[in-house]
Amino acid sequence: MKFWMGALALCGLAVTNAFAKDLDALVRADLPSLVERYKLLHAHPELSHHEIQTSAVLAAELRSAGYAVAEHVGRYPDGTQAYGVVAILQNGAGPRLLIRTDLDALPVTEETALSYASRVTSRTSSGVDVGVMHACGHDIHITTLIGVGRALVALKDQWHGTVMLIGQPSEETIDGAKALLADNLYERFGKPDMAIALHDTELRAAGTVSVGAGAMAASSTSVDVTMRGVTAHGARPQAAKDPVVMAAEFIVQVQTIVSRQMDPFIPSVLTVGDVHGGTRRNIIPGEVKMELTVRTFNDEARTSIIEGIGRTARGVAFTAGVPDELAPIVKVLDNEYAPVLFNDPSLTARVRSALVGKLGAQNVFDEAPEMGSEDFGVFGLKDHSIPTVMFQLGAIDPAKFASAAAHGEVIPGLHSSRFQPDPDPTLRTGVISMTSVAIALMQTTAIP
Ligand SMILES: [Zn+2]
Ligand SMILES: [Zn+2]
Secondary structure: OHHHHHOHHHHOHHHHHOOOOOHHHHHHHHHHHHHHHHHHHHHOOOEOOOOHHHHHHHHHHHHHHOOEEEEEEEEOOOOOEEEEEEEEEEEOOOOEEEEEEEOOEEOOOOOOOOOOOOOOEEEOOOOOEEEOEOOOOHHHHHHHHHHHHHHHHHOHHHOOEEEEEEEEOOOOOOOHHHHHHHOOHHHHHOOOOEEEEEEEEEEEEOOOEEEOOEEEEOEEEEEEEEEEOEOEEOOOHHHOEOHHHHHHHHHHHHHHHHHHHOOOOOOEEEEEEEEEEOOOOOEEOOEEEEEEEEEEOOHHHHHHHHHHHHHHHHHHHHHHOOOHHHOOEEEEEEEEEEOOEEEOHHHHHHHHHHHHHHHOHHHEEEOOOEOOOOOHHHHHOOOOOOOEEEEEEEEEOHHHHHHHHHHOOOOOOOOOOOOOOOHHHHHHHHHHHHHHHHHHHOOOOOOO
């Protein structure tokens, strides 16, 4: 870990020495140090809620680039500290622009053969040892933000206003953006006029980006369902109310909410991703716990599905003869809710035109909505009063991408143990595209 922090000193130098005011030349000069920083971040991932070193590295990098940096911003509902980073650079009158990176990694054991692959393991709260990996590429986002931060300092004569760079913890657990706002992010550091972010993707070659307007990622709602029964010997079902059978019935029936009760033109997904119950084969357990995720694009559909889950669970229990006092428990986890990610159409048009202007139309693709979720939309506030845009950054070696497309091969993607962004072209395009967008949005001294 010492080596990791020690390498910090090396990384701030490139831009300070660069005299070129041209963004491409600036990024060319800075790229070796960014790639080195990326590899160190990749080798040292930290899980959501535990981004201690990662946030410290980002804070130190941005401080040495000239930003006023606050650390340990954010508070979770249980009162624990979040490792948020807020870095501010004031540059005269003009708009206030928020640019966000996420910081956290995933409980995935890395299976790439990279020299800088993660060997980190961590113990979960339930005492299980797991591998930890930046399998969603948040290390690409962090490194990109460092490069953008430096470039915006070097190109200060090309924009006006205030940039607010955010290192957001706990994106994967969907409670990090909320933790920052709960710690009075905007009251303490100023309310931005607009907010932008990027996310890497295996669906595009490095060197390209994609963006779409409107609802781009579904809302995500976590629901816990506990089927309760009556425990007994496995050989005496007549003495039991078997929650394993009830859970099995529930899992099948609950799928008919989306397929048989919802309007087919309103996209929605319901997945049971986790089922736990019992200790051994000859004991009928007292309960089975299930974790569900619900994805929709509107509140009405979300409410209907949540009601359907409760109805289905109660119906299954009723059919099994479970007494009222052991009715299923259905709990919606408000803290894990992520709203729809909405790309404001007029801000998206400005972002797209900056991307096309810098990368060329042939490298800027249209992005389609998806059922995945993102908590970046939280920064736009419930009333969408702060326009937000997230665009996608191609992350795969272009030759590998072309060959996979030609042969119909699937490239390991986000959350895969074999996800492998190509650092040089991905970071170069990330820094150039995000810096160009930021400068384009901050041309005016007028506050929008
Ligand atoms: Zn992810
Ligand atoms: Zn991600």
